[in-house]
Amino acid sequence: MGSNDYFSEVAAEYVKYRPTYPESFFDWLMDLCAERGLVWDCACGSGQATVSLSKRFERVIATDLSEAQLLNGPNLENVEWRVANACESGIPDGVVDLVAVGQALHWFELPKFWRECQRVLKGRGIVAAFGYGIAEFSNSEVQQAFLEFYRGTLGEFWNPRRKMVEEGYVGLDFPFEEVRMPNFEICNHWDAEQICGYCSSWSAMESYRQKTGEDPIPELLERLDGILKGGGVDVKWKMFGRVGMFRVEQKGRAETPDLPISLDELKNRGGSREPSKPSL
Numbered sequence: 283m284g285s286n287d288y289f290s291e292v293a294a295e296y297v298k299y300r301p302t303y304p305e306s307f308f309d310w311l312m313d314l315c316a317e318r319g320l321v322w323d324c325a326c327g328s329g330q331a332t333v334s335l336s337k338r339f340e341r342v343i344a345t346d347l348s349e350a351q352l353l354n355g356p357n358l359e360n361v362e363w364r365v366a367n368a369c370e371s372g373i374p375d376g377v378v379d380l381v382a383v384g385q386a387l388h389w390f391e392l393p394k395f396w397r398e399c400q401r402v403l404k405g406r407g408i409v410a411a412f413g414y415g416i417a418e419f420s421n422s423e424v425q426q427a428f429l430e431f432y433r434g435t436l437g438e439f440w441n442p443r444r445k446m447v448e449e450g451y452v453g454l455d456f457p458f459e460e461v462r463m464p465n466f467e468i469c470n471h472w473d474a475e476q477i478c479g480y481c482s483s484w485s486a487m488e489s490y491r492q493k494t495g496e497d498p499i500p501e502l503l504e505r506l507d508g509i510l511k512g513g514g515v516d517v518k519w520k521m522f523g524r525v526g527m528f529r530v531e532q533k534g535r536a537e538t539p540d541l542p543i544s545l546d547e548l549k550n551r552g553g554s555r556e557p558s559k560p561s562l
Contacts, residue, residue: 299479300330301414301519303384307466308334314461314525315339316406317379324368325386328354335382336361345371369394371402378402385413387454387524388446396457403528409458412523413447414468417480420516423509424477427502431481435498439486450522458526466521473514474506 308331312318318339323332326344328351336342336358345366346352352363366372368383368390381399383390399409416432419425446454472480478499481487491497 299476299483300327301468301470301480302330303334303412303468303521304466305334307412307521308338310464310466311380311382311408311410311525312338314408314527315379317404319379320377321380321382322371322373322378322402324371324381324383325389326355326363327351327384327386329356329358331382331384332356332361333358335380339380343371343373369398371398373402375401376404379404379407381407381409383409383411385447387411387413387451388443392455396455400457400528400530405528405530407528408525409528410523410525411451411456412463412521412525413451414519414521415448415450416519418518418520421509424506424515427505427509428477428481431498431502435502436484436486436490439489439493441485441489444486451524454524456524456526459529460524460526463521463523463525468519468521470517471514472517473512474503474510477506477515477517478503 319341321335321339321342323335323342323344326332326346327348329344332342332344333356340360342358342361343364344352344355344361345364345368347365347367349365352365355361355363364372368386381403387395403409417428419428470476481502482499487499
């Protein structure tokens with residue numbers, strides 16, 4: 283999301299079918315933070331992590347390139363939703379306690395993004411880039427159908443950056459004092475329609491539809507219905523992440539900005555676009 287928006291066309295599926303992270307993960311993340319004032323939820327989508335962050339911190343600035351995604355976010359009093367590039371947040375220097383990036387780091391221009399994190403973070407602030415890998419189903423037939431769709435039908439339509447997710451961000455440059463992340467899992471129980479809805483939220487699906495003019499979901503739904511026969515299946519995703527501390531101590535403490543920030547004030551601080559607000 284340095285400059286590309288891959289998810290506006292699938293925003294409705296994204297908010298309905300994307301899995302949310304376990305509360306235990308956010309409890310662990312919160313305990314790492316020296317202060318719990320302001321969080322930057324970068325590339326927030328439609329709020330898959332924002333809701334949990336808003337329960338634990340005083341304020342959240344949630345940014346995304348996709349206005350369509352933000353318009354699907356929930357109405358939360360302590361959250362400001364803002365259309366912004368990951369490398370140009372418009373947030374003042376040295377005011378953020380936590381930068382959270384869920385399932386999005388692989389889209390960024392990393393050197394520029396790390397500099398932006400270092401600019402906005404307080405000394406001893408935390409950076410957490412986290413996500414989840416390939417879904418694992420308790421039914422072997424469902425698992426096979428899913429993997430054939432993921433790797434076969436959509437294989438050539440995935441952006442090469444998707445490989446970073448499959449590798450769990452291992453090997454990426456991470457210029458912070460790293461903290462080992464415990465094992466967390468996302469667990470659900472889904473029927474065939476929900477599995478297909480999840481698949482419809484992928485960036486590769488939109489690429490497939492645009493390039494072929496076809497929709498492969500009905501065929502997948504028919505296959506899964508034949509296996510599950512109206513029932514459901516347990517599904518889990520293993521989480522991964524790169525979490526670390528920004529060790530540069532501040533010279534004088536900056537004040538946490540009041541929210542919402544006016545458009546004039548945002549422009550004065552370097553932002554260029556009016557904050558978006560969910561229409562809920």
